[in-house]
Amino acid sequence: MAELDWYVQINLKARQLRLLVTIDTYRNLTQVAEVTHVTVPAVSKALAELEKGLGLELFSRTNQGLKPTVYGECLVRHARTLLANLHQARDELKALSTGTEGKVRVGVLPASASVLLPQALALLKQQSPGTNVLVIEGSKATLLPDLWRGQLDLVVGRLPPPGEVSGFHEKELLEEPVRLMTGAHHPLAKKRGVKWTDLRDYPWILPPPESILRDPLERALQAHELPLSNNYIETLSTHFARAYLQISDAVAVMAGTYASEGLQALHTLPLTLPRLLRPAGVLWNRDRQLTPSARRVIECLEYTAPLLQQRLDHDS
Known part of the structure; x- marks a missing residue:
């Protein structure tokens, strides 16, 4: 343990931290060598010297490439933090020296x-x-x-x-209220007394399943007995969604500020959604x-x- 303390506090260098992060990113010595512009033996030697100095195995060698051990995961996590701090210090020093x-x-x-x-x-x-x-x-x-x-x-x-x-x-x-939007030309934009059942016949622009909005949106639609159609496009791009609404009969769920922004206004359907998001x-x-x-x-x-x-x- 005394040797580990000495190595971490005295001998561990920024270049070794960068090497660790690069190895963890690519998990392949050949790719690491290409990115760092050194030879594969040099990368292997540098990793071996680091592991010897720490007295710990940081990466295990498998058929799928290098895999971090629990010690490697720990050190890589701290290496990323330390390097981020160094980059921040560099940026602040540059700003001070250039007057920005x-x-x-x-x-x-x-x-x-x-x-x-x-x-x-x-x-x-x-x-x-x-x-x-x-x-x-x-x-x-x-x-x-x-x-x-x-x-x-x-x-x-x-x-x-x-x-x-x-x-x-x-x-x-x-x-920002979450609203159901269409293009200004949409048939529902001209219809009075729009009901939830009126949405059944139209395609959707949906947020992807892993996005913040998808699950609460599906629950809100189920509450109105409106199952999602299998006719939809998934995207997080608001620019794409706005453009697609202008040329299609799709319905999209969007934050309120999008309704009035842009050269071509969208239409807000008069259907109230609960507070779906923070x-x-x-x-x-x-x-x-x-x-x-x-x-x-x-x-x-x-x-x-x-x-x-x-x-x-x-x-x-």
Whole structure:
């Protein structure tokens, strides 16, 4: 144990951490060698030296490639966190040395916050032109692990169920009603007294099964005795959904802000859905201190959200 303590505290280097993460990513020495631009024997030797120094086997060799042991999984997890911290320090040092005010990495969930985040960032740029932002769109399955590992500073979008965010701080920002939308040309857009049974004859644009909205939507439709048709398209892309609604008779479920945004307005069906989802908001890692730039983005979100909420409430 004394030798392990010494190696971790004194001899473990950033290049070894990067090697561990790369091996865990590719699980194949040939691919690791290609990515790191060294030979396969050099990669194998570096891993063997690291395992010898720690006195632990980090990866087992199988027919399917390298597989991390429990020790490897532990060290890789911490390696990702440490490297993320180093990258953050590098970005802040670069910002200080060049006179800029920092860089913030923001993940955005595609099925929400399409209006909130752009308006908040427009305000940010008015107040702090030197604060730069990297925006990455993705699903909660990809964004939340990146937020946990420190590869993202914030995630903005529809807040997941409370049980899925135990490692994060969260702030509710915007209550967006979920509505059933069609194109303005749709037959139901011209019909008076639309009933739930009127939806049976039309195709759907649905969120994928792994998305936040899919399960509560299906439960709401079942409550109205409306089984989902087998005629549907699944997507998280709101841009695609808007475009498809304009040229088809499909019905889509969308957050309220989408109804009035864009060059071609959509039609909102007069059918009331229950509150299917939590509000839109912002998440950050409770174990990681926010940078001044990240706090500035949150402040802009907090300022923008009530203005949008007023507009949404007025349009409802």
